Amino acid sequence: MRSDTREPPAKYIMDAHAVWDDMSILAARPPKNQVDPRRPYAYLVEPECAANGLVEDVATIFLTNRECPFRCLMCELWKNTTNQRVPVDAIPSQIRFALARLRPAQHVKLYNSGNFFDRQAIPRGDYAAIASCVAAFETVIVENHPKLCGDDCLAFRDLLSTQLEIALGLETIHPEVLPRLNKQMTTESFQRAAEFLSDHNIATRAFILLRPPFLAESEGIEWAVRSMKFAFDAGVRCCSIIPTRDGNGAMEQLRAAGAFTPPSIRSLEAVLAEGLAMRRGRVFVDLWDSERFFDCQRCGPARRDRLLQMNLTQKFLPAVACECEAGN
Numbered sequence: 001m002r003s004d005t006r007e008p009p010a011k012y013i014m015d016a017h018a019v020w021d022d023m024s025i026l027a028a029r030p031p032k033n034q035v036d037p038r039r040p041y042a043y044l045v046e047p048e049c050a051a052n053g054l055v056e057d058v059a060t061i062f063l064t065n066r067e068c069p070f071r072c073l074m075c076e077l078w079k080n081t082t083n084q085r086v087p088v089d090a091i092p093s094q095i096r097f098a099l100a101r102l103r104p105a106q107h108v109k110l111y112n113s114g115n116f117f118d119r120q121a122i123p124r125g126d127y128a129a130i131a132s133c134v135a136a137f138e139t140v141i142v143e144n145h146p147k148l149c150g151d152d153c154l155a156f157r158d159l160l161s162t163q164l165e166i167a168l169g170l171e172t173i174h175p176e177v178l179p180r181l182n183k184q185m186t187t188e189s190f191q192r193a194a195e196f197l198s199d200h201n202i203a204t205r206a207f208i209l210l211r212p213p214f215l216a217e218s219e220g221i222e223w224a225v226r227s228m229k230f231a232f233d234a235g236v237r238c239c240s241i242i243p244t245r246d247g248n249g250a251m252e253q254l255r256a257a258g259a260f261t262p263p264s265i266r267s268l269e270a271v272l273a274e275g276l277a278m279r280r281g282r283v284f285v286d287l288w289d290s291e292r293f294f295d296c297q298r299c300g301p302a303r304r305d306r307l308l309q310m311n312l313t314q315k316f317l318p319a320v321a322c323e324c325e326a327g328n
């Protein structure tokens with residue numbers, strides 16, 4: 001029986017100080033979505049500011065594969081995964097399926113709701129076929145846990161005729177919050193992975209959470225900025241700021257207990273401005289579903305549009321003025 005059908009243990013409910021481990025995080029989950037291992041669960045093309053400074057198209061293929069073995073407190077990527085390993089050739093078939101339906105793009109993200117170099121997710125025997133599917137792209141971007149950065153990354157890099165980039169979840173460098181995210185990672189292991197990859201000509205980007213649980217709004221901004229600096233110091237070339245969302249069961253419980261509040265779009269604005277001012281590399285803010293971070297419906301859309309333009313141009317743009325500022 002799947003563990004996400006069980007009731008959460010009572011001791012975890014409404015307790016902001018509870019220790020969240022694999023078992024309690026699994027127990028809090030709502031059911032997964034139905035997915036088809038023969039199909040990517042989504043695919044799209046969108047513009048992004050490339051490493052060369054130009055706005056170029058990036059195809060993102062959300063691959064359907066076996067669930068990530070880690071159980072991070074804030075993660076909801078498991079919702080679109082299978083419980084079993086997908087058959088050999090399922091992943092290359094999914095990529096071919098998506099590429100046949102997408103307009104051309106210069107770069108491709110193969111995002112698998114987990115770690116590309118988890119052999120239970122992407123069979124090693126599929127690497128050559130995957131490399132051949134994406135041979136026409138200038139950059140191939142995959143996600144991976146720092147603990148899984150090793151020889152398999154190099155084997156895949158060697159099969160590609162293009163630049164490999166690996167996106168690593170740093171999440172936060174806050175010394176008390178990072179362990180509580182149950183990511184099984186330290187800042188040192190992130191640093192080692194980033195250095196290993198850059199020593200082997202693999203580009204890196206970091207995912208950084210804005211206002212993870214247990215932090216106030218101003219602390220959320222401060223630690224996102226500190227985490228960006230840390231990532232750039234470790235050799236990362238691009239930081240992507242993710243506003244922390246609920247939706248996975250555990251986060252709703254933390255919210256009800258007062259231990260989590262989603263960040264405001266104003267904090268995204270502050271972090272992007274600080275990140276661009278560093279001039280250490282590209283900085284993006286994740287604008288998917290950004291309406292949920294609006295705290296004023298009059299200026300929210302204009303703030304989102306400004307952030308989108310700042311993502312694309314990597315330049316600071318004049319702030320949005322609104323009557324709501326008077327009350328803040």
Ligand code: SF4
Nearest residue numbers: 068070072075113114
């Ligand atoms: S490693 Fe990534 S995919 Fe896996 S649980 Fe953590 S955040 Fe989710």
Ligand SMILES: [Zn+2]
Nearest residue numbers: 296299322324
């Ligand atoms: Zn407003």
